Amino acid sequence: MATLRRILDFLYGLSGLCAAFCLIAILGLIVLQMLARWTGEVFPGAPNYAGYAMAAASFFAFANALGRGAHIRVSILLNAVPVKIKYAMELWCFGLGTAIAAYFTYFAYEFVHFSWRFNEISQGQDAVHLWIPQSVMVIGGGLLTLCLCDNLLHLILRGEHRVLRDTVESHAE
Numbered sequence: 001m002a003t004l005r006r007i008l009d010f011l012y013g014l015s016g017l018c019a020a021f022c023l024i025a026i027l028g029l030i031v032l033q034m035l036a037r038w039t040g041e042v043f044p045g046a047p048n049y050a051g052y053a054m055a056a057a058s059f060f061a062f063a064n065a066l067g068r069g070a071h072i073r074v075s076i077l078l079n080a081v082p083v084k085i086k087y088a089m090e091l092w093c094f095g096l097g098t099a100i101a102a103y104f105t106y107f108a109y110e111f112v113h114f115s116w117r118f119n120e121i122s123q124g125q126d127a128v129h130l131w132i133p134q135s136v137m138v139i140g141g142g143l144l145t146l147c148l149c150d151n152l153l154h155l156i157l158r159g160e161h162r163v164l165r166d167t168v169e170s171h172a173e
Contacts, residue, residue, distance in 0.1 A: 013064065
C-alpha cells in the first residue's frame with residue numbers, strides 16, 4: 001500500500017508540475033507574440049496555443065489542488081457540526097464529487113474520441129488536430145476522479161480524508 005500511496009502522490013505532484021509548465025508556456029507564447037509584433041513578423045496560432053495551455057494548466061491543476069487543500073471547501077460548516085454529521089457530509093461530498101468527475105471524464109473521453117475519429121481540425125491559423133489539446137481534459141479529469149476516489153476510500157477505511165490544510169487560514173493558527 002505504501003508503494004501505491006507514493007505513486008498516487010507522485011501523480012498528483014506531477015500534474016501540478018505540468019500545470020506550472022503550462023503557465024510558463026503561456027508566458028513564453030505571449031512574449032514571443034509580442035516580439036513578433038514588434039518585429040513585424042506573424043506568429044500564427046499563438047493565441048490558440050495560449051488558450052490550449054490555459055485549459056491544460058487548469059485541468060492538470062485539479063488533482064494537485066485537491067490534495068493540497070486549495071479547492072474551496074465549506075470548512076466553516078464542517079467545523080460547526082458534530083463529528084458524525086461531519087463524516088456523513090464529507091462522505092456525501094466525496095462520493096458525489098467522485099461520481100461527477102467520473103461522469104465528466106467519461107464524456108470528455110467520448111468527445112475526444114469523436115474529434116479523433118472524424119479528424120477535426122481547429123479553424124484558426126494553427127490548424128491543429130483538436131483531439132490533441134482536448135486530451136488534456138481526459139487526463140486532468142481522470143486524475144481528479146482518481147484523487148477524489150482516493151480520498152473517498154481513505155475516508156471510508158480510515159475515517160478521515162487526505163486533503164491537507166494548506167490554505168491561508170491554516171498558516172494563521
